[in-house]
Amino acid sequence: MEEQLKIDFEKFLENTNFSKKNVEIKRKNFNNFIEKGFPNRREENWKFSDLNQIISKNIKNLSFYHDLSKPNKIDQSIFIDGLEHNKLVFVNGRIEKIEFDYEEKNKIEILDDLVLEKTKNTNNSLLFLNNAFVSKYFKIIVKKNYFLQKPLVIYNITNKDLVSKSINLKVDILLEENSSLKLIELSNDKSTTNFININYNFDIQKNSILKNYKIDNNSNSNIKYCFNNINQDTDSVSEIFLLSSGSKFIKNEINCNLNGKYASAFVNGVFILNETKHHEIKTNINHIVENTKSYQLIKGVLEDTSKAVYQGKIFVDSKAQKTDGYQLSKAILLNDNTEFNAKPELEIYADDVKCSHGSASGSLNEDSIFYLMSRGLNYQEAKKLLINGFLLDVIEKITDTEIRNLIKNIMNLKQ
Amino acid sequence: MLKIKNLKADIDNKSILNNFNLEIKPGEVHAIMGPNGSGKSTLSNILSGKKGYDVSGEILFENKNLFELETEERAHKGIFLAFQYPLEIPGVNTNIFLKTSLNAIRKARGEKELDAIEFLKLVKLKAKELKFDEEKLNRQLNVGFSGGEKKKNEILQMSILSPKLSILDETDSGLDIDALKIVADGVNSLRKKDNSFLIITHYQRLLDYIKPDYVHVLMDGKIIKSGGPELALELESKGYENFN
Structure with a gap:
């Protein structure tokens, strides 16, 4: 090459x-x-x-x-x-x-x-x-x-x-x-x-x-x-x-x-993957000065043999007291052959900070599907409702109403 | 309406129901009482079509073999299960869920689907009858609802879907007296000559408010005694252990 x-x-x-x-x-x-x-x-x-x-x-x-x-x-x-x-x-x-x-x-x-x-x-x-x-x-x-x-x-x-x-x-x-x-x-x-x-x-x-x-x-x-x-x-x-x-x-x-006090960053994302797709979101949020805030929410729905990766890092400088850092990632694996890799990283050098992270992945809850089906929805409808509900949580974080609706349309989430 | 013959149900090779027989005619209210682990919830799950059980025997609902129907088809035919533990469904708006559910059932029955306005009118009326906080209908389904609200929500769904056979799986557990009365009123208002109820409970208390036509005692997977409402009182005073 x-x-x-x-x-x-x-x-x-x-x-x-x-x-x-x-x-x-x-x-x-x-x-x-x-x-x-x-x-x-x-x-x-x-x-x-x-x-x-x-x-x-x-x-x-x-x-x-x-x-x-x-x-x-x-x-x-x-x-x-x-x-x-x-x-x-x-x-x-x-x-x-x-x-x-x-x-x-x-x-x-x-x-x-x-x-x-x-x-x-x-x-x-x-x-x-x-x-x-x-x-x-x-x-x-x-x-x-x-x-x-x-x-x-x-x-x-x-x-x-x-x-x-x-x-x-x-x-x-x-x-x-x-x-x-x-x-x-x-x-x-x-x-x-x-x-x-x-x-x-x-x-x-x-x-x-x-x-x-x-x-x-x-x-x-x-x-x-x-x-x-x-x-x-x-x-x-x-x-x-x-x-x-x-x-x-x-x-x-x-x-x-x-870099400036009271600056805040929000990173929200969804993976919707099928076939052999492989996507990654990697973040480095660097809290350099005090009183800064970051929030990250990532969700994924994976099908077939797709793979998603989320590496989320929060760095807090020794000067960055009163930092507020949050991150959470969740994935629904619709199939045994899918893969979700989450690597949260917190690197904190200040002592007066509030930081948290979490990650969870699993299959669709069969009891929830049964609940919805017992109300007359078929399996596909129940599954779709649960997945959309799972993702909607992230979409609702979009603060611009017009663009939020546009994205719901693009994702076929319009209710 | 419902005929259960020789029902046997196992889960993971463990026998839960064995030689279970029951017949419910249109308009009747049956109560099944039994101790923990006697098979009450298994019965309601099997009637609703939950997977994971090995079953044999026969269940006929309006002369149709229930084992041939999927869960949603049973709902379309008019079977409703009020869950012992209603599930929280994040991200799904309660109103939208109710409308989706009602229209799925109406469609399957060949009835016209309700539009948003017709639906809201209906749901408002029903919520008022059940003293159910309307504002909650705009929230995610059961998310952040108290135990009592979840149970009331089940009864609200029942009343909107107007099923032929309603199965109430320990709907009274976790309810205070006021909520219990509201739930009972909801059930009583649905009692009609062709609507039937199967009420599963530990306690006689609920039956003070909903008068059953028949009471059955379930132990070790089969009905050991059947009788009228007085049987519930007898059970209450003797306890399950001394009963036989």
């Missing part, structure tokens, strides 16, 4: 117009990636999801060069109906549309050709890969005191033409003081066996609110990794919801730094 990688990288640099400085940083990242390769299970972070193996098993002849010079048509039918929203559309990794029709023009700034910064203390090889191969690096800035009127939907579409490619996207989002953004990420894949590597960096300044809904619902054979780095200042709030269901493999990694 290494030979091909080098050829692809040179071809990529040749065909894209990068500044000298940018090329230099890209080469550095590339070399770092070559050295480390795809992560494997020997790394603690990847012990339940050996990406190296997953890629070699699922993707034949992965190609790292992909021609982004020609525009792609956007299939408008996949746009969310009945919800007014701003749009950012990627097709096959190429940005095709940026549209903030509902907003005041001078309140949103978009930088679309950022130069990479030197990667600070990371040894995440997938970030190296991303930095080396990302072609356009975007930054969206929401100006001070501005609350977006409508949500922003980032569509990540791949079509049939895309086969066995490595796609890298990078978007920074800055919420200046006292601003607010609701961001929905929706993927729609008709492509086969690609590796899609996305990196978001969120900077949430004082008093600002980010609500981020990540929806992976349509069934596809792609392998995905999404790294989210979040920095939060005083009195800021982040609310993340993940619907992890459609892709063959996806690992969502959330690294959230609560």
